[in-house]
Each structure stands twice: as structure tokens, then as C-alpha cells.
Amino acid sequence: MLRQPAGIAAIALTCALLAVPARSADAPPPAAVPDYHPSLADLMTMGVQSRHIKLGLAGKERNWAYLTYESSELRNAFTRVARTIPVYRQIKLADMFAAGVIPTLDELDAAIKAKDPAKFDAAYGKLTESCDTCHVALEHAYVVIRAPQASSYPDQDFKASK
Ligand code: HEC
Numbered sequence: 526m527l528r529q530p531a532g533i534a535a536i537a538l539t540c541a542l543l544a545v546p547a548r549s550a551d552a553p554p555p556a557a558v559p560d561y562h563p564s565l566a567d568l569m570t571m572g573v574q575s576r577h578i579k580l581g582l583a584g585k586e587r588n589w590a591y592l593t594y595e596s597s598e599l600r601n602a603f604t605r606v607a608r609t610i611p612v613y614r615q616i617k618l619a620d621m622f623a624a625g626v627i628p629t630l631d632e633l634d635a636a637i638k639a640k641d642p643a644k645f646d647a648a649y650g651k652l653t654e655s656c657d658t659c660h661v662a663l664e665h666a667y668v669v670i671r672a673p674q675a676s677s678y679p680d681q682d683f684k685a686s687k
Contacts, residue, residue: 565610565618572602574670577656579683580633581673584649588685592637592645600630614663621662626655 563571576599583591603626607619629652636644649672656670676683 563609565606565613568602568606568609569668572605573599573656576602577653577670578673578677579681580652581649582676582678583683584645586684587640587642587645588683589637589640590685591683593634596630596633596637600627603627616663621659625659626652629655 576595579595580592580599583595603622607617607622610618612618629648632648633645633652636648653670653672657666657668660666660668660670
């Protein structure tokens, strides 16, 4: 009976020792961690493109629970993009999003809520078009977005769980 508390005490002591800074008094201070300033292309790749793909894949599976979640993730990603890069080439990104992509997300959400496959497909098409409308408007016409034909996420199952 005594062995277990002693074991836990030993683990707690080890953790406490590990938490003590290992730096001795004359060691140089750690270099400051440089700020990472992602570009708009970084944010598009990390936060927007991935979620657009996942919405397309889960949409094919009519996985309404996941779609509810991921649509909100994409909406929030746009909010974070506009917060991180408020102005791009003198254009307020929040205004661009509000005018273009957000109304298509509203439509997508209504379709998801109604669990309506035809409405979902139409709204997903409009969402995808709104990506490229902005790319053309902001002189990136060569960035062309389409509905995904195959999954780039082999470790994630987009089918609805039972
Ligand atoms: C506000 C307008 C706007 C909207 C809406 C928008 N984008 Fe973008 N996107 C841009 C701009 C501008 C760039 C180029 C940024 C740069 O080069 O720094 C870009 C770049 C990209 C890239 C290129 C990254 C690369 O390195 O290949 C991808 C992918 C992308 N967007 C995906 C999307 C998707 C998917 C959507 C819709 C769900 C979308 N974007 C909606 C403005 C927008």
C-alpha cells in the first residue's frame, strides 16, 4: 500500500526538478523567439484552403454534424485572416470577405441546417466561385480553386460516424 504513494511522490519530485530552469547564472540568456508573421498566402494555405477541401469531402458524405463544425471553422478562419492582415494592397480584407465569401457561407449553413443535399451542393459551388472572384479581383487569377476530387487527408474519415 505504501509503495504507490511513494512512487507518486517520486514522480512529483522529478517533475518539480524538471520544472526548475536548467540555466546556470553565467549562461547566456536564451535568444528571443522571433515573431512569425504569416503572409496572406500562408493563411490561405493553412486556414482557408484546408477547410474548403474538408467541407467538400464531408459534403459528398452528407456528414451534417461535421459540416456544421467545419463551416464555422472556415468562417472563423476568415475572421482571423482579417485580424492578422487587416489591409492587403490598400484593401480592407474584412470588407472583401463580408461582400463576397461570407454570404455564400450563410447559404451553406442554411443548407447544412436543413440537411438538404441539393442546396448544399449549390451553396458549395457558390462558395468555391467566391474564392476565385476574390483571387481575380486581387490580381491572383492564377490561384484557381475547385471542388476536391480526392482526399488529401488519408488519416481523416469524412463519413458520418454512426
Ligand atoms: C479577400 C479575397 C479572398 C478570398 C475571399 C479568398 N482568397 Fe485566397 N487568396 C487571396 C489573395 C489576395 C491571395 C494571394 C496572397 C499572397 O500571395 O500573399 C490568395 C491566395 C490563396 C491561395 C494560394 C496559396 C498558395 O501558395 O498556393 C489559396 C490556395 C487560396 N487563396 C485559397 C482560397 C480559398 C479556398 C478560398 C475560398 C474558400 C479563398 N482563397 C478565398 C484572396 C482571397
